[in-house]
Amino acid sequence: MKSADRRLDALERVMSVYETQLLRYAGRIASNPSAAQDIVQETFVRLVRKWHAPFEPGPAISSWLYRVAHNCAVDFIRRESRASVLHGKHAEQQEAAADPEIDRKDGLSDRAILAMNALKTLNDREQQLVVLKVMEEKSYREISEITGLSTGNVGYILHHAMKKLAVAISRMGDEHEQG
Amino acid sequence: MNMNRDSNAPKPESPEPALRLQCAEIENVLFDYMSHEMGEARALLVREHLRHCPGCRVTAAGMQETVEALRKASREIPQEAEHLSDERRSRVKWALLHPVLEWMVHHHAVVSILIAVAVLLGLVYSLRRAGERKPEDLTGIAITIGQGYVDGHEGGTQPEKSP
Numbered sequence: 001m002k003s004a005d006r007r008l009d010a011l012e013r014v015m016s017v018y019e020t021q022l023l024r025y026a027g028r029i030a031s032n033p034s035a036a037q038d039i040v041q042e043t044f045v046r047l048v049r050k051w052h053a054p055f056e057p058g059p060a061i062s063s064w065l066y067r068v069a070h071n072c073a074v075d076f077i078r079r080e081s082r083a084s085v086l087h088g089k090h091a092e093q094q095e096a097a098a099d100p101e102i103d104r105k106d107g108l109s110d111r112a113i114l115a116m117n118a119l120k121t122l123n124d125r126e127q128q129l130v131v132l133k134v135m136e137e138k139s140y141r142e143i144s145e146i147t148g149l150s151t152g153n154v155g156y157i158l159h160h161a162m163k164k165l166a167v168a169i170s171r172m173g174d175e176h177e178q179g
Numbered sequence: 180m181n182m183n184r185d186s187n188a189p190k191p192e193s194p195e196p197a198l199r200l201q202c203a204e205i206e207n208v209l210f211d212y213m214s215h216e217m218g219e220a221r222a223l224l225v226r227e228h229l230r231h232c233p234g235c236r237v238t239a240a241g242m243q244e245t246v247e248a249l250r251k252a253s254r255e256i257p258q259e260a261e262h263l264s265d266e267r268r269s270r271v272k273w274a275l276l277h278p279v280l281e282w283m284v285h286h287h288a289v290v291s292i293l294i295a296v297a298v299l300l301g302l303v304y305s306l307r308r309a310g311e312r313k314p315e316d317l318t319g320i321a322i323t324i325g326q327g328y329v330d331g332h333e334g335g336t337q338p339e340k341s342p
Contacts (some may be wrong), residue, residue, distance in 0.1 A: 015268070023258065113246055115252045165245050
């Protein structure tokens with residue numbers, strides 16, 4: 001087997017291991033499935049361009065992929081945010097995001113809907129850290145590698161984010177019961 | 180969240196350090212403790228405090244509920260796509276199989292500038308070459324105007340009439 005074929009096989013293996021989790025992560029951060037596809041494609045293209053070691057699934061490549069996907073997603077959010085402000089849609093979108101009814105889907109429990117809507121009340125960085133910690137179940141060290149924040153800072157932001165979440169869930173729960 | 184609830188909580192009689200920790204301090208590290216992001220010695224202090232402080236146990240239970248709700252939502256919300264589309268997968272493979280072209284696509288701005296500079300240089304070079312060649316091309320070309328057609332002029336000959 002030629003060297004290019006071997007490298008292609010190795011890349012296929014890495015993609016099959018990480019594509020689903022990266023798509024899920026990018027989708028959660030960017031809140032846009034189409035953008036998630038773009039982000040994950042760009043992540044793998046950058047892997048091809050910049051990863052000089054063999055393509056082997058493992059912690060090193062996993063952290064690297066998450067970091068690149070995270071940066072691409074953050075860039076996407078910034079671009080979208082600028083575009084929304086330019087088009088005067090920002091306030092409208094934020095209002096829609098905070099509406100508990102907007103994400104109601106069949107089969108979702110009330111508690112889950114409340115939690116997801118409460119998550120949207122956090123700022124971008126807090127949301128990213130909560131997704132990484134609670135949903136992706138990454139350690140502080142891994143989150144630090146992915147986001148470039150210190151582990152102390154990760155803990156501090158998460159602590160405040162969880163407090164805000166508890167308050168938001170409680171407030172939304174009360175509104176839901178009254179409404 | 181009541182930061183002063185430690186006053187309502189039962190006061191431990193033991194002078195152990197764990198029990199001297201204030202609820203506010205515990206609250207600050209509660210998420211670290213629940214995420215197992217704390218050294219064993221400090222985790223032991225928090226555990227001991229929680230054992231004796233009903234208020235902090237309520238806070239911890241609330242935080243655990245929030246975490247569980249988020250995890251539940253994460254599991255319940257269906258993922259739009261689990262795989263990259265074929266088109267995007269092909270694009271990634273293309274990048275691997277054609278590194279030079281991929282480099283050119285990635286650095287398209289640099290490549291465009293280089294091509295523009297090359298075209299300009301080629302144009303300037305061609306024009307200069309053309310400018311230098313022009314006088315040489317004209318030298319040595321004999322131009323005869325009206326020779327043999329004018330009677331009475333020196334060297335002039337009358338063309339033979341055809342029969």
